[in-house]
Amino acid sequence: MRPTPLKTLAALTLAAGFGGFAASALREGLEAPANAQPPAPAAAVPAMASMPPAVDGTPMPSLAPMLEHVTPAVVSVHTKQRVRIRNPFADDPMFRRLFPNVPQERINQSLGSGVIVDAAKGLVLTNHxxxxxxxxxxxxxxxxxxxxxxxxxxxxxxxVALMRIQADKLVALPLANSDQLRVGDFVVAVGNPFGFSQTVTSGIVSAVGRSGLPGLGFQNFIQTDASINPGNSGGALVNLRGELVGINTATFNPQGSRAGDIGLGFAIPANLAGNVMRQLSTTGEVRRGTLGMDTQTVDEQLAKGLGLDAPRGAVVTRVYAGSGAAAAGLRVGDVVLAANGQRMDNREALHNFEGLQAVGSTVDLDVRRGGKPVAIKATLREQPRSYEGSALDPRLAGATFTELPERLRQSGLDGVLVSAVSRGSRAAQNGLQKDDVVLAATSGEFGDLGGFRASFAQAPQQLVLRILRGNARGDLQMQ
Incomplete structure (x- = not known):
């Protein structure tokens, strides 16, 4: 949406209004009777003036000095994507001869924001x-x-995404320790909302550690009431020292993000973004830790059976052999109520917590076993990124399975993603396609990639996969 017509209309409206005011004032002055009294002293006439530089000797506070160092590190990110136009007549030679200039593709353009975090290397953080x-x-x-x-x-x-530019005289923002943020701290957002470059808004930290937003991946957001709008994505959230505390990523509005900001903005904490950045800059990918177990949310019925006071927590339903959970002594029936002091009210909260931990990190789990508290220390091991179908079952040969993208998992799906299918392979002949989501299988129950692998410990006599393809669901028999 381009602001120019709105600005022009507003300017014309303002000019018209001012013209009417001036004409009325002039007419009233001409028609008013002469006044024999002397004019009031100038000091008695109210005057429009700018804010004073100081009040009672105290300088007025301003963010301008801090922003002079911040704004050069915040950039505009322009993207172009070539999208092929699907024309039903494009394969017709006669149509192509009659209409040789019909476009075969279009260019989609978008605008976001980014933050320079390393001036020497030209590294720029933005949103994926x-x-x-x-x-x-x-x-x-x-x-x-x-x-x-x-x-x-x-x-x-x-x-989180990382880019590099080749340029001199760059300015970078230092990363703050976002774990030290407190509710009520002042923060400033800088970005390009709706295409307006270098826009600054301010507010406070409304909440920290926010999660549970559908479709937004692993979540540990900083919530702020500093205005964040479309185009702000990837921009900087800074503290009053001009340090980067977060990467602006989302805003919430019941009428949709294009409807504007209502004071519910979310930013990725600098500590999380910095950890992802370091992994991307060294290996180009992110490794995640996992406990290696399946869990289920504790409902009222489970709570009674497990001797819990309230229906909350994640009950362990399966522990994988060789996992961090197995090494720590976790058992089926254990209920995880907290991890590193954070409440785990359901399986989604525990899954989100795991996804934010580094490989090899140690976590302290508050567990209930037989209704009694047990403290368990577990070390997270590397989460597998993919499995070849041939390693699971010969009937899946040619397919590659990966963990379900977290945005889909946050929207309520469980399963694994088919990331690739080789042409002519056994999996392809059985009808499996790239981007299929495997929701269930006759091999056994599973919720993620680790569970999918474990379900093939014993090969099923008949292998049927329940598939989500686009918005359609169906069953595929693998032969």
Whole structure:
């Protein structure tokens, strides 16, 4: 949406209103009777004036000095994506001869924000969704210079992406320790909302550790009432020292994000973004830890059977052999109520917590076993990123299975994703396609990639997969 027509209309309306005011005032002055009294002293006439530089000797507070160092590090991110136009007549030679200039593709363009975090290396942090699917990405600095950006890596499950530009005289923002943020701390958001470059808004931290937003991957958001709108994505959330405390990523409005900000904005904490950035800059990918177990949310019926006072927590339903959970002594029937002091009210909360931990990290679990409290210390092991179908079952040969994207899991799905299917393979002949979501199988129950692998401990006599393809569900018999 371009602001120019609205600005022009507003300016014309203002001019018209001012013209009417001036004419009325002039007419009233001409028609008013002469006044024999002397005019009032000038001091008695109210005057429009700017804010004083000081009140009672105390300088007025301003964010301007801090922002002079911050805004040069916040950039505009422009993306272009070539999208092929599906024309039903494009394969007709006669149609192509009669209409040779019919476009075969269109260019989709979008605008977001980014933050320079390493001036020497030219590293720029932004959101994954800002550059997702882009064929070309360019970065415009606050001084107007524009440079092509090179993709370094991205992590869709935390919505963090890293780019590199080749430029001199760059300014970078230092990363703050976002774990020290408190509700009520003042913060400032800088970005390009609705295409307006270098826009600054301020507010406070409304909440920390926010999760439970559907479709947004692993979540540990900073919530703020500083205005965040479309175009702010990937921009900076800074503290009053000008340090980066978060990457602006989302806003909530019941009428949709294009409806504008209502004071519910969310940012990825700098500690999480920094951890993802370091992994992307060294290996190009993100490794995650896992406990290696399946859980189920405790409902009222389970709570009574497990001797719990309230229906909350995640009950362990399966422990994988060789996992961190198995090494720590976790058992089926254990109920996890907290991890590292954070409440775990359901299985989703525990899954989200696991996804934010690094490989090899140790977590303290508050567990109820037989109704009694047990403290367990577990070390997270690396989560597998994919499995080849042939390693699971010969009938799946040619297919590659990966963990379900977290945005789909947050929307309520469980299962695994078919990330690739080789042409002519056994899996392809059985009807399996790339981007299918496997929801269930006759091999056994599973909720994620680890569970899918474990379900094939004994090969089923008949292998049927329940598939979600687009919005349609169906069963595929694998032979």
């Amino acid at each position: 969704h800002v550059i997702e699917g882009a064929d070309e990405v360019s970065v415009t600095l606050s001084d107007g210079r524009t440079f092509p950006a090179t993709f370094v890596g991205s992590d869709p499950d935390t919505d």
